[in-house]
Amino acid sequence: xxxxxxxxxxxxxxxxxxxxxxxxxxxxxxxxxxxxxxxxxxxxxxxxxxxxxxxxxxxxxxxxxxxxxxxxxxxxxxxxxxxxxxxxxxxxxxxxxxxxxxxxxxxxxxxxxxxxxxxxxxxxxxxxxxxxxxxxxxxxxxxxxxxxxxxxxxxxxxxxxxxxxxxxxxxxxxxxxxxxxxxxxxxxxxxxxxxxxxxxxxxxxxxxxxxxxxxxxxxxxxxxxxxxxxxxxxxxxxxxxxxxxxxxxxxxxxxxxxxxxxxxxxxxxxxxxxxxxxxxxxxxxxxxxxxxxxxxxxxxxxxxxxxxx
Numbered sequence: 001x002x003x004x005x006x007x008x009x010x011x012x013x014x015x016x017x018x019x020x021x022x023x024x025x026x027x028x029x030x031x032x033x034x035x036x037x038x039x040x041x042x043x044x045x046x047x048x049x050x051x052x053x054x055x056x057x058x059x060x061x062x063x064x065x066x067x068x069x070x071x072x073x074x075x076x077x078x079x080x081x082x083x084x085x086x087x088x089x090x091x092x093x094x095x096x097x098x099x100x101x102x103x104x105x106x107x108x109x110x111x112x113x114x115x116x117x118x119x120x121x122x123x124x125x126x127x128x129x130x131x132x133x134x135x136x137x138x139x140x141x142x143x144x145x146x147x148x149x150x151x152x153x154x155x156x157x158x159x160x161x162x163x164x165x166x167x168x169x170x171x172x173x174x175x176x177x178x179x180x181x182x183x184x185x186x187x188x189x190x191x192x193x194x195x196x197x198x199x200x201x202x203x204x205x206x207x208x209x210x211x212x213x214x215x216x217x218x219x220x221x222x223x224x225x226x227x228x229x230x231x232x233x234x235x236x237x238x239x240x241x242x243x244x245x246x247x248x249x250x251x252x253x254x255x256x257x258x259x260x261x262x263x264x265x266x267x268x269x270x271x272x273x274x275x276x277x278x279x280x281x282x283x284x285x286x287x288x289x290x291x292x293x294x295x296x297x298x299x300x301x302x303x304x305x306x307x308x309x
Contacts, residue, residue, distance in 0.1 A: 003305045004115030005042045006103045007031060008095040011120045013088020017076050020084065021252060021289045022134040027120050030285070033295040034118075034302070041306045043112050047098030054101065057145040058138055058172060063129045067093070067136060079131035089121070093136045096121060096284075100143035100239075103282040108151055113309040116242070116302050117284040124166030124241045124286050125191060133164065133191055139284050140241045141172045144179050147237050154178055157235035157273070159226065160185075161265055162243020162286040163253040165194030169241065170205055177202040180233045182226045184208045184219065186246070186253050204233075212254035216261045219246070223265060227272045234276040238269065244288030244297040252289050259296035266304035279308055 011027045034042065055064050070077055071090040078084055085093075096119040103115035123140055125133030140158055147153040157180040158173070160166040165185040170193065173179040185194050187209030194207045206229045208222050230238075244262060246255040270281060283301065288294040 001113035004112035006099040007118040010091040010095045014092035015086035016084045029291040047102045083131045114281040122286040126168040127171040160241035163246040167193040175201040182206045237280040240283035242283045243286030247293040249290040249293040263300035270308045
């Protein structure tokens, strides 16, 4: 079976303003690279429409209403100090969520073995009732709740290797025994959360805080804790919050990974989880702000997904 690549042109309409690091070019660079490679093992697909009530399993109805009413008819509107929406953001946020729903349905219906969602805005900083850190809806959290609600999964693991801690995802699942959240991240750093002491009500949160300057070798040694936790939890489905800003060339952080390391992280995770989840994996783009590093890193991440088929 092949790997799904879920994306939509609506990301181009999410305008964050001049000089904002979370810019349109990020997804354009990734998409153009995959088009150039033209790998026959990829199935390209656009996100399907979905019932908006799916959002209410993850975010409060007040917050959903607030977001829906925030999209301006012109210009920009700030949901927080660095989270910006424009008129076109409405369709982009809808399709970002729609991508992970479509990817999950595609895996469940055996259209493809696994999938990568290339979207913006990202999601892992968005809390139940708050936008922050460039994130509006928590795409990966919506996906996890969708797996629980529609497909009746009891054990889902979210692996977040973005360089920033996914405070929103942790916030949403802190008291949920069905979801294991694992995050590797630079610490102390934005958003300030993610210490080893934050374990979740059911010991279902594993934070692996890393110092600025952490090398690839140090990172991969630390990642063994994540792999051990996955073996202990035995997830039936894995979702990646795939941020690539731990790359050594990224301007927003100070970890020292190369593009090849993202291949290794992905491959190791797939291998160790295969006995329990049989390769049920959906990945969704989070951060990554050096365009060349983002191109190569997403390519190697998806290479690992394709090879696992």
